[in-house]
Amino acid sequence: MRLLQTADWHLGRTLEGRSREEEQERVMDEICTIADEEEVDAVLMAGDVFDTVNPPAVSEALFYDTAQRLSLGGKRPVLIIAGNHDSPERLEASKPLAGRQGITIVGKPILQPLTVPIAHTGEKLVLACVPYPSESRLNECLSLMNDEIAIKKAYNDRLSDLFLEHAQSFRKETVNILMTHLFAAGGKESDSERPIQVGGAYTVHPSAFPATAQFVALGHLHRPQTLSDSPVPARYAGSPLAYSFSEAGQPKSITVLDAKPNVPISKREIELTSGRPLIRWRAENGLAEVYQWIDEKRDSEAWIDLEIRLDEAMSMHDIQALRKVRPHIVNIRPIYKGNQALGNQTARSNLPIDQLFIRFYKNQMDGAEPGSELVQLFMQLIEEDEAEREVAVGRAAHETD
Structure with missing residues (x-):
């Protein structure tokens, strides 16, 4: 079976207030075109569909249109999990209608993987879906296991337990993949990612991934990258657009996976060219x-x-x-x-107030001289302040008398 891995669309995101709506429409169209040209059997979207929990209506419309196009009217499974930017409830609100189109949306961590029949090959994809596992969402899921000891473990160990719970459904005759949205140790970050680890507490070590998984499809980091120290193949698809200048020069892509049961998965990148x-x-x-x-x-x-x-x-x-x-x-x-040390040849106390302001301005602006209008405005403000002080002193003296 052939799978397309993508993540971190961040629909609705801007660049320093500049709209990226047109670029997002183009890149969604490009992803749909690649899925058709590559004859993809299923699409894996690893979280952060939107940039905020309350996305603009135009971004929601773009998401619904893109998901429907990718699903080919229900003929191609599209599997989506929530990221740390998404509202799980809002994302899942369309599940009744999405399900009729072959679109499966998982907003919060669940205990059992999805089993997805692939009509083209007659095989089954077992997909362990673990959306962004915040402390509360993870504990809520683990509580269903009735294991109080598991809930008291460290974050990494709790996730490892959940992954292993999913892995019990992996079989030799199925394609077994874990899809999750988190920060894995060893991944290279960008400025455009909203941090989800606090003091390393939300960092997950790749050793937590189940050894029986054939592949781990990751979301959150915007740079496309394969984890080098993971015991199983694990890859961040990356964002389809560059969302900060820390990503300048980074190529953006989707990942195509060719998978068979009980055989190593082969992967290749297809570069995206739609964004500026x-x-x-x-x-x-x-x-x-x-x-x-x-x-x-x-x-x-x-x-x-x-x-x-x-x-x-x-x-x-x-x-x-x-x-x-x-x-x-x-x-x-x-x-x-002209940023040079001004020295202390003249004592500050002997400098006129306008020269003190010029000196301060040059220190703050790497040596640039303030314009005469700015100096005049400063002196005017000083005079007004002194006048207000004289009035206040006069009032205080009058009240004393």
């Missing part, structure tokens, strides 16, 4: 260099994180003009060349 790349620009020669790159149409389709070296502070006009000619510049971080 995230690129970091470092302009050592000021605005002129940036405008030269723009004229050359450098990275014309990318979201840009710009660091620019300057002699003096950028004005709001400069920033607005730059974003007008390249709207996809997300961040602008000036680095000023």
Whole structure:
């Protein structure tokens, strides 16, 4: 049987307030196209369908449309678990209708795996589904085992017990896969992932994965990666789009698995190309260099994180003009060349107040000089403050008399 592994769609997510809706629509379409072209027998979605527990309506509509397309009207099983960003209840709300389309949604950890017949091969997929196992959700599930000792164990050990409970249903004549959403030790993180481990407490060691699983389909980490120290093959599919500049230059992909009972699973990546790349620009020669790159149409389709070296502070006009000619510049971080120690040749107490402000500003802004209008505004605020103090002192003296 051929399976498609994907995860961490984060529908509804923005980039520093910039909408990614169009990109998300395109990449969902690309995933559906790949599933059809590869003649995939089932789709595994390992959590974080949405970016928030209360996603916008347009994101929910995109999810329903994508799931229906992937299911081919009920002919192809689509198996979805909740991630730490999802509301299990909200995700499961569509189960009655989704089930009629061959879409299975699991919001909270369960004790028994799903058994999924694959019509094309006549084989069965046994899928151990463990959605994001928070402390409360994990304990709620384990309490059904009536094992008080298990609930008192460390987090890693409790999950290991739950995985082993699922693994009791694995058979030699079935394809046996564990799908879960968590942070596994050894995985490489990105800034765009909301942490789910606190002081390492929610970190799971790959040794907790059941040895009888042929593959572990993971969600949560956005970088596509295979765990090197796992006793069984375990892979994060990664997010279909880059969601922070810490992912700049990372290729995004889905994973295709070819699986047979009692045989090692083969896997391959198919790169996704629909999203705008995230690129970091470092302009050592000021605005002129940036405008030269723009004229050359450098990275014309990318979201840009710009660091620019300057002699003096950028004005709001400069920033607005730059974003007008390249709207996809997300961040602008000036680095000023004149950042030098100012020394203590003149005692602070002997400096006029405006010079003290200029000195403070240059220290805070890496050597950039404040404009004359800013200095005048500061002096005006100082004068107003002194006037208010004189009035207050006068009132206090009058009340004393």
